[in-house]
Amino acid sequence: MPERINEICYGAEEVFVKTDRFNTSEISFNFYLPLDRERVAEFALLPFILTSCGKNYPDFSRLNFMLSKLYGADLFASSEKIGDYLLLKMGVSTIDDRFALDKESISSMSVDMLVDLIFNPKAENDSFCAEDLAREKRRAIESIKSEMSEKRIYAATRLIEEMFDDDIYSVKKCGTVKQVEAITGESLYSAWEYMLTHAFLRINVVASKEPAGILDVVKENLEKFERKNVTDCSKTTPARRRALVKRVEEKMDVAQGKLVMGFNVTSNQGEDNTVLSVMANLFGGGPYSLLFTNVREKMSLCYYCAASLVKEKGFMTVSSGIEPQNAEKAEKEILNQLSKIGDGDFDDDTFKAVIRGICDSLKTLNDSQSALDTWYANRIFIRQNYSPDEVADKIQSVTREEVSRAARNVALNTVYMLMPKGEK
Amino acid sequence: MKKQLFESPFGAEYTKCVLDNGLTLYVMEKPQFSSSYAMFGTKYGSIDMNFSDREGNRVDIPAGTAHFLEHKLFESEDGDAFSKFSVTGASANAFTSFDRTCYLFSCGDNFYDNYEILLSFVQSPYFTTETINKEQGIIGQEIRMYDDSPGWRVLFNMLHAMYYSHPVKNDIAGTTESIAQITADTLYKCYNAFYNPSNMFVCVCGNVDTNRVIEMTKDLIKAETGYKVERFMPVESEGVKEHLVEEKMSVMLPIFTFGFKQKCDERLKLKSKVCINLLLETLAGDSSPLYARLTKAGLIGESFDFELMSYEGAACIIFEGESEKPEEVRKEILKEIENIRENGIDKRLFSAVKCRFFGEEIRKLDSVEEMCMQFAESNIAGYELFDKISAIKSVSANEVFRYIDLLREDNSVLSVIKPLEE
Numbered sequence: 002m003p004e005r006i007n008e009i010c011y012g013a014e015e016v017f018v019k020t021d022r023f024n025t026s027e028i029s030f031n032f033y034l035p036l037d038r039e040r041v042a043e044f045a046l047l048p049f050i051l052t053s054c055g056k057n058y059p060d061f062s063r064l065n066f067m068l069s070k071l072y073g074a075d076l077f078a079s080s081e082k083i084g085d086y087l088l089l090k091m092g093v094s095t096i097d098d099r100f101a102l103d104k105e106s107i108s109s110m111s112v113d114m115l116v117d118l119i120f121n122p123k124a125e126n127d128s129f130c131a132e133d134l135a136r137e138k139r140r141a142i143e144s145i146k147s148e149m150s151e152k153r154i155y156a157a158t159r160l161i162e163e164m165f166d167d168d169i170y171s172v173k174k175c176g177t178v179k180q181v182e183a184i185t186g187e188s189l190y191s192a193w194e195y196m197l198t199h200a201f202l203r204i205n206v207v208a209s210k211e212p213a214g215i216l217d218v219v220k221e222n223l224e225k226f227e228r229k230n231v232t233d234c235s236k237t238t239p240a241r242r243r244a245l246v247k248r249v250e251e252k253m254d255v256a257q258g259k260l261v262m263g264f265n266v267t268s269n270q271g272e273d274n275t276v277l278s279v280m281a282n283l284f285g286g287g288p289y290s291l292l293f294t295n296v297r298e299k300m301s302l303c304y305y306c307a308a309s310l311v312k313e314k315g316f317m318t319v320s321s322g323i324e325p326q327n328a329e330k331a332e333k334e335i336l337n338q339l340s341k342i343g344d345g346d347f348d349d350d351t352f353k354a355v356i357r358g359i360c361d362s363l364k365t366l367n368d369s370q371s372a373l374d375t376w377y378a379n380r381i382f383i384r385q386n387y388s389p390d391e392v393a394d395k396i397q398s399v400t401r402e403e404v405s406r407a408a409r410n411v412a413l414n415t416v417y418m419l420m421p422k423g424e425k
Numbered sequence: 426m427k428k429q430l431f432e433s434p435f436g437a438e439y440t441k442c443v444l445d446n447g448l449t450l451y452v453m454e455k456p457q458f459s460s461s462y463a464m465f466g467t468k469y470g471s472i473d474m475n476f477s478d479r480e481g482n483r484v485d486i487p488a489g490t491a492h493f494l495e496h497k498l499f500e501s502e503d504g505d506a507f508s509k510f511s512v513t514g515a516s517a518n519a520f521t522s523f524d525r526t527c528y529l530f531s532c533g534d535n536f537y538d539n540y541e542i543l544l545s546f547v548q549s550p551y552f553t554t555e556t557i558n559k560e561q562g563i564i565g566q567e568i569r570m571y572d573d574s575p576g577w578r579v580l581f582n583m584l585h586a587m588y589y590s591h592p593v594k595n596d597i598a599g600t601t602e603s604i605a606q607i608t609a610d611t612l613y614k615c616y617n618a619f620y621n622p623s624n625m626f627v628c629v630c631g632n633v634d635t636n637r638v639i640e641m642t643k644d645l646i647k648a649e650t651g652y653k654v655e656r657f658m659p660v661e662s663e664g665v666k667e668h669l670v671e672e673k674m675s676v677m678l679p680i681f682t683f684g685f686k687q688k689c690d691e692r693l694k695l696k697s698k699v700c701i702n703l704l705l706e707t708l709a710g711d712s713s714p715l716y717a718r719l720t721k722a723g724l725i726g727e728s729f730d731f732e733l734m735s736y737e738g739a740a741c742i743i744f745e746g747e748s749e750k751p752e753e754v755r756k757e758i759l760k761e762i763e764n765i766r767e768n769g770i771d772k773r774l775f776s777a778v779k780c781r782f783f784g785e786e787i788r789k790l791d792s793v794e795e796m797c798m799q800f801a802e803s804n805i806a807g808y809e810l811f812d813k814i815s816a817i818k819s820v821s822a823n824e825v826f827r828y829i830d831l832l833r834e835d836n837s838v839l840s841v842i843k844p845l846e847e
Contacts, residue, residue: 022457023791024435061720065712069777072784096787100435102780136720143726143747146677152573254675254845257569287516288507301562304570322570350512357514364533365460365516368631368793 006386010220012231013202016377016386017211020367024100026108026208027370028215029077029092030119031378032200033232036085036169042141042176043184043192048078048091050129050137050189056121058114061133067114072096074111076118082174083379084237084313089196090378091119094370097209112212120222122193128186129193141181145173156259156419157320163249164263164415168241170314197223201232205377207370234381239315240265240414247415252422258325259419261318262335267410268315271384273392279399280407281310281317282355284342289354291338291347292319302331313382317411325420332416342408345401352401360393426643433811437790439800440635441809444642446649447623451800451810452638453630455793461536461631462793465547466527466801468626469619471597472736473524475657476618483657484614487606488592489564489599491619492521494612496560497552498528506546515539523593524736525805531794536633537641544627544645550616552609561604568598575676575842576745583682583743583840586667590659593739618654622646628800630793658738663688670840680842681751683758685832687740695808698733699782699816700825701742705731706778707770707825708761709744714771715761724754735806742832751841762832775822782817 007015034044058064068074074095081088095111098104123130148154158173165171175181204219206212242265266281268274285292285308296306306321323331341347366372366389373389380386387395426445432438439453455461471491478484499506499519510517515532517539528547532539571577581596588594598604629638665686687693693701709715709731719725729746748754789795803810 022455024787025791062712062714062717065710065716066774066777069710069712069781071780073781073788074784075788094788096784100784100787102783132721135723139723140726143678143728147728147747150575150674150676150678150680152675153570256572257566287511289511297563298559301559302566304563304567322566322573324566324569354508354511354514358511358516361514361533362516365531367459370791 007216009216010223011228013223015204015216018207018373021209023370025094025096027094027374028112029090029205029374031203032089032196033086033234033381034200035232036087036172038172040192041172042180043189044087045080045175046137046141047193047196048080048089050133051118051122052076052078052091053137054123054133055118056123057117059123071107071111080174084382085169086234109212116218124190127190129189131186134186138181138184141175142178145175145178152255152259156261160261160263160318160417163247163417197226198228199230199232201234203381205374207373237313242412243414246413250418250420252420255421257322258328260323260328260331261320261417263415264317265412265414266315266317268312273383273395274312275395276399276403276407277310277312279355280404281308282359284308284339285319287358289351295338296331296334302327328418339408339411343405345405356396359396363389363393431809431811442639446646448646449626449804450642451628452635453796454633454635455631458632460531460533460793461633462531462797463540463543464527464529464628464797465543466525466626467619468624468805469526470522470524471595472592473656474592477655478614478618486611486615487603488595489604490607490611490615491526492598493564493604493607494615495519495521495526496564497612500551500556501546501549502551509542513538521597540641548647552612554609557609564598564604565601568601575674575680579680579682579840579842582670582672583684583838586670586838587665587684587686589662589666591661591739593736621652622649624654626804628797630796661738665836665838668838672842673845674842676842676844678747679751680747682743682745682840683755684741684743684838686836687831689738689740692737692806693735693740695812696816700820700828701733703778704825704828707775719757724748724750755839759834766829770822770826772822779817786814
């Protein structure tokens, strides 16, 4: 896929993925800031408040009405943790102009709107408007509480908290309810200024053509801020190893026990770590993986048992839903399967299936704009801006021995269990 | 074989074939795409619990059988389908809903090899007592997982309070007790009744050649003619069982589903569905006065949504989300319904909503998965895909307004999951 990186100005660049296969165009602004325990809630609220209204779009109902008129232009916002950084994303996806019933210029109107929302917030006297702030704070609190209500997500989040108890990575991506409650119009405005002064900015465009003049407009807007000490995204500290495995068990009114295990892996900063991807996939990726075929299919212990790799932070998790009395058995088998990879005790067909499976999935990424957007936004740490197809080529050359070696370097760090009340 | 080409004014086209054995095949070529997607489905879901077998005997099956069958169909006598897909590198899956069971894969390479695997494993049932026993444990844990999902519980609590006898009220995966009654014989009976070509459809979208797909399908689908399964749906009484249903779970914020039961002797037609969806978006979408009021009052947040559920003999309109005060949300929705009933639909808002719906249909064309889902829906609901766009364009505010009478308080149920008291 032809993709190009254009430098816009100090600390800002554009990745243009030119593609003719879609009926829609997508552009996203990705701001990267170091994780900050004190200010995370403020930063995380920014994408949401900025895309809900603005100086020139003061009313959120009216803004939504305009988005409908623009054929359902999708204005999206998120806040994610990537390594030791917070990624604040704001973007818009629109259908191409050729479909407009009255020949309107849908894409340029949408991109202009997005730029205006980011750079011209609805604020007075260096403070966000109270009504908008109250609305967005409430929404953020709802979303934090909502995640805690879903026990699979809750258990995964608790594992991270426990595993990274002395690491900035334990920070919750949207902060805590208490932190959100404490945000004021002034503190949020200052966070907005901080973002535009210090955040590294990567703009992703996945479209048949670049929005006209976009780079100049962004440059002009950024120049209004004294850009300095822009985030250097290469400094994530790998997960610390433990001499003794940490074990945490919590009781709650749940029907099913949740077992989440956190492991250290050895990853190379700035690299693609394709060997780790293959190892984690063989361990607990698709239905051919060792966890699926053994813990689920052979032993019938669970419905799901899957591994998830966080390369940039150097760890991997395995999560499963189990009957409490099977927890020990499941944990033992999960570790057994890992040591089998370390010993090279897996058949060649499975290994080949893993390589084929990953390469095939990478190829399908090219058919989704949001997947391509995520791909390039998450590659901020990686020195080479390879496309999915290029990474697939690298995956092909991973060997069994490399995978076994990677598995031998995996170490269990923390085990978190959420158990039904009344169980031992 | 009956073959037809359907073209839309904006360049997209697809071929629909009805094979001699009754199977319907949809193919949309996307030559610029790197990937392809295929789905083989049967019009058999969790609500199909009573039917007559091939000998004409009535069969009543336990809740969760369709879903159980879906799990078991991945195993054939010569190994499981996942291991076959692992040779070709595709990503395969399946799902069961109220009215369908679908088997699918997406792939970058080797489409035709994958397609052969898909068509072949779905036509090769192999059920034994041993494999069924093994699956009880796995599905048992899937059921437990849903037991802990407040979003799932709040919906089924509502359906339970809404329906007296229609099987839509049963959990799709059944219960631990109901699936314990499933035997190999149950699965074969269901398979033979519902997995026959005239009750099935295949949807393909991506970097494929239509003619080759048609030829392969003709070769690989077993010949069979004329059999049509007879279903028995219990007669559903009018009205709802209860207007309010509450449960306590380990949640941080109350979760609600507020639904309106519809009188429904048969499936809703396309035009009615389009009208209801346009009405709902005008009534409660994010540019509506109701949404603004609820948001301003702090009664709803990001999770607020609405939906029309429509199946054989059962349809309902639901509003859902999280709120500190679900009862207040209910009141506000009812107030706005009355407001529209008295004052009609805001024409400007309606025209913007139509634009949005039109844009969404164009957007769907960018996803091979979404297109296959759309083909499946059109097949089950009995319309042609591009008719939906024409319906959206042509429908008037006055036509949509008539559907406001479907939203009647006496047919409504509020289901709430409340936090446990400490």
